[in-house]
Amino acid sequence: MKAVLCESYGPPKNLVVKEVESLIPGIGEVVIEVKASGLNFPDTLIIEGKYQFQPEMPFSPGGEVAGIVKTVGEGVSHLKVGDRVMAGTGWGGFAEEVIGKASNVFPLPDGISFEQAASTMMTFGTSYHALVNRAKLKAGETLLVLGAAGGVGTAAIQIGKALGAKVIAAASSDEKLNYCKSIGADMTINYSQEDLKTQAKALTNGNGVDVIYDPVGDRFTEPALRAIAWKGRYLVVGFAAGEIPKIPLNLPLLKGCSIVGVFWGGFFRNEPHVNAENFQTIVKWLVEGKVQAQIHKKYNLEQVAEAMTELTSKKVKGKIIFVT
Template sequence: MKAIRCKAYGPPNTLILEEVENVKPKAKEVLVAVRACGLNFPDTLIIQGLYQIKPELPFTPGSDVAGVVKKVGEGVSHVKAGDEVFGFVAHGALAEEVIISSNACFPKPSQMDFPIAASFMMAYGTSYHALKDRAKLKEGETLLVLGASGGVGLAAVELGKLMGARVIAAASSDEKLAVCKKYGADELINYNTQELKSTLKELTNGAGVNVVYDPVGGAYSEAALRATAWNGRFLVVGFAAGDIPKIPLNLPLLKGVAIVGVFWGGFAMRSPKENSQNTMTLMQWYAEGRLRPHIHAIYNLEDTSKALEEMMNRKVKGKLVIKIN
């Protein structure tokens, strides 16, 4: 089978497409013929050796996957050969076939096409776990989403609004913010033209925001933390800016703020029943038309490097998808 391979850590243009050995499912595993793979910002980090997970070289990147079951291992009963499914893996999805752990593989709703299904798990799974389980977001609270036009950011905007919050979206251009507005953002901040902390104070009449969703890191993290309300929750989701901020610990002390880590992949593996319940809720909301993943563009497998470069250059609004025939 063909697969995208990372043979040495480096930028996207170092990836190659080559033939690799076919894989076989073991007990509690599912072999899936991949039809689509959704790209996520961690994909750009893992190929450079900058992510917290460092697969042994060489490896195939890609986590979000949708396709058709080819074969199941012993102990798998919820899906069978021929079923359309979606799920996630730590890496390996940018290939014609992939092995998925049975507890991370779900039947695909018939009304959800493969590109949408491959855009769903990482973005919505991360954001719903963050807002529901980690922040315990309440109706009527104010939610700030940094990097709001990206895959997980846009999902957080959409879910925050659905959960009854007042949503403030922050992004780097008016074009990106226009997409956030369509997805339910109540207020918009362009942090290239507006000072983040003072604008947040103004928008909240000095009270501050209850929850900060931060997949960006860098210089904006401390400014957002300084604009939190008493007993606020600061969600550490990722570091798309490239810099891991160093936070003065007197800031959470003075406001009783909780700095909360969000690692959805770890949660999904350690708490599969709870993750499955979250997934079923998200599927129901999708079926009801209350969630609508935004796909920026679809690329072919051989153009994976171009797609990852576009993501690294901050040109993407929503999700990028790799189509595999």
Template structure:
């Protein structure tokens, strides 16, 4: 089978496409013939050795896939050969076949296509866990989403709207903000041309925002936090801008505010029943037509480096997918 391989840590240009042996299903695992693989920011980190997970070399990036079950390992009873599934693999998805944990593999609902199925787990899983479990977002609260046109950001905009919040989307271009409006943002801020704090103050009448969803970090963190409401919750999702920011700790003290870490992968591992419940609810939203991933572009295996560079260069709105169909 063909696979995109990381043989040494580096930028996407260091990846190669080679023929490798097909995997064999071990106990509790399934082999999936991959039809599509979502591309996410952690994929850009894992190939540079900057992510929490460090697979043994050589490995394929690609943490979420959709496809058809080719082989079932010992002890797996809820899946069978021929089932259409989507799965959280962590890595290994940029390949024609991948071994996946059966407990992290779900049947695709009837009517769902492979591209959509490969675009659900990371973005919606992260954002729903953040807003539901960590922020406990309530109807009528105000949610500020930084990096709002990216994969997890746009998912947060959609989910915030569904959960009954007033959503303020902040992004770097008017084109990105127009997409955010289509996905449920009632107010937008272009933080490349507008003062973030002043616009938040203007939009909220000086009250501030109840929940801040921050996958960006860097220079936007402190001005956003200074705009948080009393008893607000600041969700630390990631650092797509590259720099991990520091905050004066008198700020949460003065606002009675919370800084809340969001590590969805650890949540899924430590609280699998709650994680699966979240996915059932998300699939319900999708079936009702309330959630639909925005697919920015599709790439072949041979173009996987291009897809990763699109994310690194912050050009992606919504999701990019490596398609093997």
């Protein structure tokens, strides 16, 4: 079968596409014939050795897929050969086959396409875990989403609205912000032109934001934190802007707020049953049309370097996916 391989750490142009042997599932695993896979920012980090975990070389990046169960390992009872599924894999997804832990492989209703499912697993899994399990976002509260036009950002906007929150989308251009409004954002901040703290305070009548969803980090974190409400929750999701920020600890003291880490990869490995419950709701919302993954562009596996370069250009709205 064909797979994108990282054989040494480096930029996307170093990735190669090769024919490799078909996969064999272990205990509690299934092999999935991949029909579509989603590209996420962590994929650009893992190939450079900069992510929280590193697979053994050589490996395929790609942490979320949708496809058809090809073979089933020992001890798997809720899945069978031929099932349509969606799965979070951590890595391995940019290939024609991938092994998935059965605890993080979920049946896919006929009404949801492989492309839609492959754009959902990591982004909606992360954002739902962040907003529901970690922040306990309530109806009527205000949610500020940084990097709002990206994959996890667009998911956070829709989940925030589904939970009854008022959503402020923050992004770097008016084009991105108009896009965020089209998928449900109530208010917007262009943080390339406006002061993030000042505008967030103004849009909440000086009260501050109840929950901040931050996959961006860098210079945006401190001004956003300064705009948090009393007993607010600041969700640390990632550092797409580059630098990991250093936070003055007097700010959470003065605000009475919580700084909460969000790592979906660790969550689904440590709490698979809670993750499965989350996806029951996510899939239900997908079927009902309450949420929908936003697909920016589709590529084939041979275009992996081009796709990753486009993702890191900060011009992507929604998700890039690979179809196989």
